[in-house]
Amino acid sequence: MDTSILPVSEPETSEIVLSARNVAKTFGSIQALKGVNFDVRRGQVTALFGENGAGKSTLMKILSGVYKPTSGTIILDGEPIEFDSSTDARNHGISIIHQELSLAPNMTVRDNIFMGREIRTMKGVDFAEEERQCRLLLAELEENIDPKTKVEDLRLGQQQIVEIARALSVNSRILIMDEPTSALSASEVEVLFKVIRDLKSRGVSIVYISHHLEEALQITDHAVVLRDGNMTAYAPRGDIDLEWIVRHMVGEHFNLGTPPTGYEFGDIVLKVGEVTVVDGTGNQKLVDELSLDVRAGEIVCIYGLMGAGRTELLECLAGRLVARHGQVHLNGRDITRASIAERIAEGLVLVPEDRQRDGLVQTMTIGQNLSLASLLRLVRGLFTSKRLEREHIDNAIRRTTVKAGSPDHLIGSLSGGNQQKVVIGKMWSTNPKAILLDEPSRGIDIGAKAEVFRLLAEGAREGLAVLYTTSEVGECLSVAHRIIVMHKGKISAEFGSDVTKARIMAASGEAVVH
Amino acid sequence: MSSTDVSKMNPTATKPKINIAGLLIEGRAFGALLVIIVFFSLMSPNYLTVSNLLIMSSHVAIYGILAIGMLLVILTGGIDLSVGSVLGLAGIIAGFLMQGITINAFGVILYPPVWAVTVMTLAFGAFLGSITGVLVAYLRVPSFVATLGILYVARGIALLITNGLTYNNLGGNETYGNTGFDWLGFNRLFGIPVSVIILALLAAVFGIILARSAFGRWIYATGGNQRAAELSGVPVPFVHICVYALSGMLASVAGLVLSSQLTSAGPTAGFTYEMIAIAAVVIGGASLNGGRGNVRGTMLGAFVIGFLSDGLVIIGVSAYWQTVFTGAVIVLAVLLNSLQYGGKRF
Numbered sequence: 001m002d003t004s005i006l007p008v009s010e011p012e013t014s015e016i017v018l019s020a021r022n023v024a025k026t027f028g029s030i031q032a033l034k035g036v037n038f039d040v041r042r043g044q045v046t047a048l049f050g051e052n053g054a055g056k057s058t059l060m061k062i063l064s065g066v067y068k069p070t071s072g073t074i075i076l077d078g079e080p081i082e083f084d085s086s087t088d089a090r091n092h093g094i095s096i097i098h099q100e101l102s103l104a105p106n107m108t109v110r111d112n113i114f115m116g117r118e119i120r121t122m123k124g125v126d127f128a129e130e131e132r133q134c135r136l137l138l139a140e141l142e143e144n145i146d147p148k149t150k151v152e153d154l155r156l157g158q159q160q161i162v163e164i165a166r167a168l169s170v171n172s173r174i175l176i177m178d179e180p181t182s183a184l185s186a187s188e189v190e191v192l193f194k195v196i197r198d199l200k201s202r203g204v205s206i207v208y209i210s211h212h213l214e215e216a217l218q219i220t221d222h223a224v225v226l227r228d229g230n231m232t233a234y235a236p237r238g239d240i241d242l243e244w245i246v247r248h249m250v251g252e253h254f255n256l257g258t259p260p261t262g263y264e265f266g267d268i269v270l271k272v273g274e275v276t277v278v279d280g281t282g283n284q285k286l287v288d289e290l291s292l293d294v295r296a297g298e299i300v301c302i303y304g305l306m307g308a309g310r311t312e313l314l315e316c317l318a319g320r321l322v323a324r325h326g327q328v329h330l331n332g333r334d335i336t337r338a339s340i341a342e343r344i345a346e347g348l349v350l351v352p353e354d355r356q357r358d359g360l361v362q363t364m365t366i367g368q369n370l371s372l373a374s375l376l377r378l379v380r381g382l383f384t385s386k387r388l389e390r391e392h393i394d395n396a397i398r399r400t401t402v403k404a405g406s407p408d409h410l411i412g413s414l415s416g417g418n419q420q421k422v423v424i425g426k427m428w429s430t431n432p433k434a435i436l437l438d439e440p441s442r443g444i445d446i447g448a449k450a451e452v453f454r455l456l457a458e459g460a461r462e463g464l465a466v467l468y469t470t471s472e473v474g475e476c477l478s479v480a481h482r483i484i485v486m487h488k489g490k491i492s493a494e495f496g497s498d499v500t501k502a503r504i505m506a507a508s509g510e511a512v513v514h
Numbered sequence: 515m516s517s518t519d520v521s522k523m524n525p526t527a528t529k530p531k532i533n534i535a536g537l538l539i540e541g542r543a544f545g546a547l548l549v550i551i552v553f554f555s556l557m558s559p560n561y562l563t564v565s566n567l568l569i570m571s572s573h574v575a576i577y578g579i580l581a582i583g584m585l586l587v588i589l590t591g592g593i594d595l596s597v598g599s600v601l602g603l604a605g606i607i608a609g610f611l612m613q614g615i616t617i618n619a620f621g622v623i624l625y626p627p628v629w630a631v632t633v634m635t636l637a638f639g640a641f642l643g644s645i646t647g648v649l650v651a652y653l654r655v656p657s658f659v660a661t662l663g664i665l666y667v668a669r670g671i672a673l674l675i676t677n678g679l680t681y682n683n684l685g686g687n688e689t690y691g692n693t694g695f696d697w698l699g700f701n702r703l704f705g706i707p708v709s710v711i712i713l714a715l716l717a718a719v720f721g722i723i724l725a726r727s728a729f730g731r732w733i734y735a736t737g738g739n740q741r742a743a744e745l746s747g748v749p750v751p752f753v754h755i756c757v758y759a760l761s762g763m764l765a766s767v768a769g770l771v772l773s774s775q776l777t778s779a780g781p782t783a784g785f786t787y788e789m790i791a792i793a794a795v796v797i798g799g800a801s802l803n804g805g806r807g808n809v810r811g812t813m814l815g816a817f818v819i820g821f822l823s824d825g826l827v828i829i830g831v832s833a834y835w836q837t838v839f840t841g842a843v844i845v846l847a848v849l850l851n852s853l854q855y856g857g858k859r860f
Contacts, residue, residue, distance in 0.1 A: 320745065341747035350745060358745055361738035363805030372735055373746040375728040383726035426746065 014041040017205055018063065018094070018174055023072035025058050032058040034229040035072065039222075040174055045196060045206045047220035049213065049245050050445075054226040056209050060176050063207070064096035065089030095172035097180055101163055105152035110134045112151055113166045137165045140198075142191045155307055156354075157184050164192065168199075175199065176207040181215060182442060185305035185471060186505065193219050211445060212472065213245055225249055246446065256450055256478035259299060259497045260457040266296025267331075269465035270317070270348065270434040275326030277309070277316045277489075286312040288489035289326065294434060294465040299456055301480035302469040304508055309489040310469040311353055314436045317467075318350035319343045331433060344373060347433030351424050351440060353469075359423035360411050367393040367407030369422050373430050392429060400425035401451060417448025424455065434465035441475055453479045473501045542850050543798050543814035546843070550818060554825035561828055568707055572775070574820035575709035576601075578813060579768040580787055581794035582720050583761030585812045588795050589724075590757050591737040591804025592650060592657030597765040597791055599668035600642055601784030604769030606672045608635045609681030609779035612695060628694045636766045642668060643762020647755030657758075665788070672781040680780040684773060699774030709771045713813075716764070721809035733757060737804025793840070794819055797847040801855050818843065 018040040025033040033055045040046055040063075050056045061067045063074065065083030073080045076092060083089040086096070103112045110130050119126045119133075134147035143161045151159055160180065167175055181189045189212075196206055196219055210216040217223075223240050225233040225248040233248040270293070277287040287309045294300050304310045315321045317328055319340040327336045330348050338346065352358035360369055370393045371378060378388045393407050400421040404414060411419060420440065427435065437456070441449045456466050457479045470476060476483045477497065485493040485507040493507035555562040580597050587594040611631045614623040626634070642664060649660040684695045701708050724730035735743040736753045744750050768787075773779040798815030800807025822843060826836045 318745065339749075340744060341749055344747040352742075352745055357739075358741045361735050361742050361805065363738035363801075364734060368731065368734075372731065372743070372748070375731055379728050383722070384728055384731070430747075 014044055016040065017042050017077060019075045020059065020063065020069075021073045021075060023059065023062060023069045023074070025055075025062060025067060025070050031229055033062075033069075036226065036229070036231050038063075038224060038231070040205045040207055041222070042205055043200050043203045044221040045200065045208055045219055046222040046224060047208045047210070047216045048224050048226065049209075049216070049249055050226035054249075054445075055229040056226055057178060059226070060096060060178055060207065060209065063089075063174075064094050064176055066096070090170060090172070093171075093173035094176070095167045095170055095174070096176040096178065097163055097167045098178055101159055103151045103159060103163060103166075106150065108148050108150055109138075109145055109154070109162050110147035112162060113137065113147075113169055115166075117170075133169070134165075137169055140168075141165055141195060143188075157188055157307075160184055161188065164195075168195070172204065174205045174207070176209075178209045179211065180208075181210060181212055185307075186473075187305065189215060213242055213446070214474070217242060217245075249446065256475060257453045257457055259479050259481045260297075260461045263297060263461065265298045266463055268293045269296050269331055270294040270467065271327075271329040271332075272313075272317065273327040273329070275313070275316060275328065276324045277312045277321055278324050285489050287316060287323075290486075290489065290491060291326075292467075292484065292491070294467050296433070296463045296465055297460050298482065299460045299466040299468070299480045300482045300484060301476045302467065302484050302486055303471070303473065303476045303504055304469070304486035305471065307488075308486040308508070310486055311438055312489075313486070314350055314438045314467070314469065315352075317348065317436055320350075344427075344430055344432075347431070349373070349427040349430055349432040349435055351427050351435065351437040353438035353442060355420055355423050355442075359426075360419060362410070362412055364411060365408050366397075366402070366404050366411050366414065366422060369411050370396045370407070370426050370429065373426050377430075396425040396429040400428065400455060415448075417444040417451075420444050420448065420452065424452065428455075428459070432464065434467065435459065437466070437468035439470060440468055441470065441472070449475075473504050476504055477501065542847075543811055543818060546797070546818050547814055547821065550821050550825060554821075554829065557825075557829045561825060566828075568705075568710070570821055570824045571710045571713075571817075572707040573824060574816050575707070575713040576768050576772050577787070577790050577794055577820055578713045578816035579716060579764050579771065580791035581798075581812050581816045582716055582809060583764035584788070584791040585795045585798075585800060585807055585809065586720070586724075586733060586757040587657065587761050588792075588800050588802060589733050589737045589804055589807055590754060591740070592754070592757070593661065593792065593802070594643075594646070594758065594761045595658065595661040595788050596642070596646065596664035596668060597761060597768075598784040598787035598789075599665045599672070600639055600762050600765035601769040601772065601787055602781060603642075603668040603672040604635050604639050604766035605773035605779035605783050606675050606681070606781055607638050608632075608695070608770055608773055609684055610675055611635070612684050613681065628697075631695070632770060635770055636763050639766025639769070640759045640763040643759040643765075644755050646762070647758035650758065651751035651754035661758075669781070676781045678781060680778050681773075682778045684777045684779065696774055696777050698771050699777070709775065712767065712771065716767070717809050717813050724809060729753075729756070734805055737806075739805075790819060793844045793847075796844065796851065799851065799854070801851060803855075806855065815847075 016039045020036060020038040022035045022037065023033055024031070024035045036055070036059060038059060048056050048059070058067065062069050065086045065088050075081070104115065113134050114130050119129050131147045138145050138147070141161055141164065143158065145154065145158055145162070151162060154162065164180060180192060184192065199206060208216055208220060221237050223235055223237065223245060224231060225245060227249060272290060272292040274289040274291050275287055276285055276289050278284060279286050290313060302310050312321060316323050319338060323336065327334055329335065330346050333346065335343055335346055335348065361372065371389050374392060375384055378384045378392060380388065397404065397407060402418050402421045402425060404418065411422065414422065424440065440452050456468065460466050481497055483495045483497070483499060483504060484491055485504055487508055495504065551562065560566055580601065583597060584594055608631050611626055611634060614625045616623050646657070646660045646664055649655040650657050698708055703711055724733065732743070732748045732753050735746070735748050736750050740750055769784065772783055794815035795807065795812050796802065796815065797818050798807065798811030798813070800811065819840060823836050823840060826839060
């Protein structure tokens, strides 16, 4: 227990509004928190860093009343307090924006923001007033969303904005943000940061959790690092840098790799010819006559903002969306009209962006998820061979370095990073020629990220064609040989691996930050 | 665990402790069946006799066969409300064929042999089911609505064909060469009613399909997460059509067995049997959200319902109370299901 690093020793003048003292939490036999001290100061941002499973979310759920601590105390305004529920905590002015969005997709933005605290009059709900307040909130977030749009019709990034708007609408004095930017583009993040600064000036305290370390450093006043349920470091912003955070998070130096070299690229594996994808209404082109080649052994990265058409392009290549025009060739064969299963058999696979929604079958075990895409190849006679399936699963686990107690456990028992490795392993073990990965690093910690990119580099070295997308510039400049910037459905620029971050961001239509 | 590098990495994830509450919940259908058998054996000396057990089992066979088909559909996340009506219509189709098909152009009446009647009836059930399957898979009609429609259509056709009357003489006629229809319902092999043997065979076959075949895994994956299944190359529309076709075919099997047991086929046979089938599946621990459940549990569920209602008859409880008890058991089962699955995220 690291009681030696008490934050109170810091020369801070700002008053502490909420603090955790020696807080521990156990789930069954698992100790998620092992006695943590944590302070939130009035009108300041405290960033909480740590890998997946370090206990960040658990700590935040304790502070916001979702969980009760196993031991230790919570002190609000100098008085020890126990929250009965998250509603109780909210009544004390503490709100949390969860990592997993908690919106009702079938309801409108307005109804979501006012859910459970509708503005009631004698004549029922005052929808006009709700809508007016809703517009004000969204205008503050500089987001042009009609309050009467259904949440399911919004992009993921916009949904996150709505979630943030909902938290702002209750006038909290302590706002906990768990990964608020994981689905936001750089310009949307800038707006969020402006809102955060504004909230600070009004005396609102903010706890900020993010895997985007650079981003978090831009906004925070204090940094706290957790590792394995312990607090490993605390420092005010002035004393720290990126390297300091990473060192305390993982205990060693990390980078996301470099492009694999020392071999020649092979023939063109994936050839995309003037592919156009339109949206549901048929009017708007999401992907606009885009052409692209990927060679065997080559890693290509597609960078773009939310709505640039990255996901739609990959889903079209994988066979989920139908292309209005254009052809897709794999190893010279036309697969434009092939089904998803036929494309997988031909050797083109997709690792989807949203692993909970599109990647994993939660009712199945780790092993069953890993073999799902290869079942037909494991059939001997009438049934799947248990021996072949076990070999297949063991190979996939070894290959993608999934850390699992047993492949017979449910997939939900794994951490986010390991779940992502299972999705990758599932598609990888079909022996593809080309692999498409949509935001493979979304919501996973830096250690798992590095492992995912190392896998891609290994695959490329063995002759796999790799195409991945990202919305983090830092991830373009890792293993990719070639970086393509997408903007409004078209390729707006193409770079080699020696490009600078600023040039990539300029080509994507973002204002250059820093 | 064969791979040591995997098992040692995360020791906290393994659970060596035996969870007694968990075991009770897992084996609840079996426990309920034991309680029912013990209770009624104490109440009546006639309950736990071989002959009574066999008679009750032949009643259970009807529900059990329907419930297997229902399980397949529920595992994919759907529901099949049409099985009771399809059961009734299958009996009518069989009865209609047994009466002979009059072909006016030649002035002859064709009497198909029993095996041909059986094949045609099963094919018809599968056809009705595949209509539902196409509606669900390609036209995105919710299964509840699609099968509700088939429920009414099938019942209506059964009434139209018979004009509301019942086919009585299904025994066939030596001279026409179509005898033997009562074999399914009356005969015994090694002292066991044929219907019970059919149930056991079907349960074994579908149990193995679900547990061991790629198709079985596809069913679980489709119900667990349809989008992920699609992106993994699972032919989701094919799976949907197959499960509804199989459910329709199994309903026809049940229809043949029932009309054979009664040697008559009435247009209202199987009325509300879909509810009993759903109850059996739920009592057997399957999740109505799809992806969880197995044949073993469903069979236990069917036996719980059958043995409970027959037991209540034997000790002389009124039919009205039977309905109340059956309902209470179903609610209790669903309650336990949500205890089992509610704590998990999905």
